[in-house]
Amino acid sequence: MVRILPFFIVVLFTVTAAAQQVASYTQYMFNGLAINPAYAGSHEALSTSFLSRFQNVGLRGSPNTQTLSIHSPLLNKRVALGMLVIHDQISVIDQTGIHFMYAYRLPVFGGKGTLSMGLQGGVSFYRADYTHLDIYNPNDPVFGNDVREARPNFGAGLFYYTKFAYAGVSMPNLINNVFDRGAQFQTVYQNKPIILTGGYVFTLNRMLKIKPNALLKFLDDRPVEFDLNCNLLLDEVLWVGLSYKSSNAIALLTQIQITDQLQFGYSYQVATGPINSVAVGSHELMVNYRFMYHKKGLVSPRYF
Numbered sequence: 001m002v003r004i005l006p007f008f009i010v011v012l013f014t015v016t017a018a019a020q021q022v023a024s025y026t027q028y029m030f031n032g033l034a035i036n037p038a039y040a041g042s043h044e045a046l047s048t049s050f051l052s053r054f055q056n057v058g059l060r061g062s063p064n065t066q067t068l069s070i071h072s073p074l075l076n077k078r079v080a081l082g083m084l085v086i087h088d089q090i091s092v093i094d095q096t097g098i099h100f101m102y103a104y105r106l107p108v109f110g111g112k113g114t115l116s117m118g119l120q121g122g123v124s125f126y127r128a129d130y131t132h133l134d135i136y137n138p139n140d141p142v143f144g145n146d147v148r149e150a151r152p153n154f155g156a157g158l159f160y161y162t163k164f165a166y167a168g169v170s171m172p173n174l175i176n177n178v179f180d181r182g183a184q185f186q187t188v189y190q191n192k193p194i195i196l197t198g199g200y201v202f203t204l205n206r207m208l209k210i211k212p213n214a215l216l217k218f219l220d221d222r223p224v225e226f227d228l229n230c231n232l233l234l235d236e237v238l239w240v241g242l243s244y245k246s247s248n249a250i251a252l253l254t255q256i257q258i259t260d261q262l263q264f265g266y267s268y269q270v271a272t273g274p275i276n277s278v279a280v281g282s283h284e285l286m287v288n289y290r291f292m293y294h295k296k297g298l299v300s301p302r303y304f
């Protein structure tokens with residue numbers, strides 16, 4: 001099965017990155033399935049997560065996103081399956097996607113690490129209610145008709161992880177779908193970003209651990225987008241962290257391990273550019289629950 005690896009590398013890097021935008025998350029380090037199908041099964045249990053993001057609260061028609069993810073390894077441990085449902089809305093544009101993931105996992109370096117290769121496939125249902133807008137020219141053909149379309153897409157990714165480290169590369173969209181209203185008008189052009197992620201957990205003492213994380217996004221000929229984050233773990237229970245985004249934003253985040261199975265996370269993001277004068281900020285809530293396979297609980301704590 002090692003021969004599978006070159007195929008995934010070819011899939012990821014022979015497709016030219018071109019210009020639907022992959023939703024942005026502050027808590028990406030705890031919500032890996034939303035950006036990389038190879039993340040499936042990494043919790044070594046049946047894991048379910050719900051995340052809701054409200055962006056630029058205070059602006060009319062501002063974006064909001066909800067995701068529901070479910071993933072688990074199968075009995076043979078090598079194969080994992082997952083499902084991701086994403087609902088994304090900005091003003092009169094609404095999109096819902098459902099995606100299914102398959103990951104094949106290989107132990108590497110004598111079993112000290114795991115290399116996961118993932119594929120995903122799904123469909124996005126796009127709706128734009130342009131006729132609901134208040135427009136200056138009622139006869140403008142650009143806004144004369146609503147749009148209802150469905151488009152399939154596929155993605156691929158690689159994810160390497162140990163107990164204390166992880167690194168991943170993914171392309172959630174491999175197809176350039178165009179949602180349009182005929183030959184004259186394009187509505188949405190789905191982009192094909194390449195996303196790199198990584199992080200490491202350093203043990204400071206018995207009570208404290210620190211985890212820096214990074215995310216890089218390559219898209220078209222635009223400047224590379226990046227997210228730098230650092231989280232501090234207190235007594236294996238409470239995460240507190242700070243993030244800086246190249247899109248002129250900073251975020252505070254926290255996550256609490258309520259029980260061995262239940263986690264709750266929250267982040268608050270503010271813009272540092274001109275939009276800060278009119279936007280209140282962005283809120284993100286996340287809940288994760290992991291169903292234990294054994295009465296004694298999970299084999300080891302998970303840091304990402």
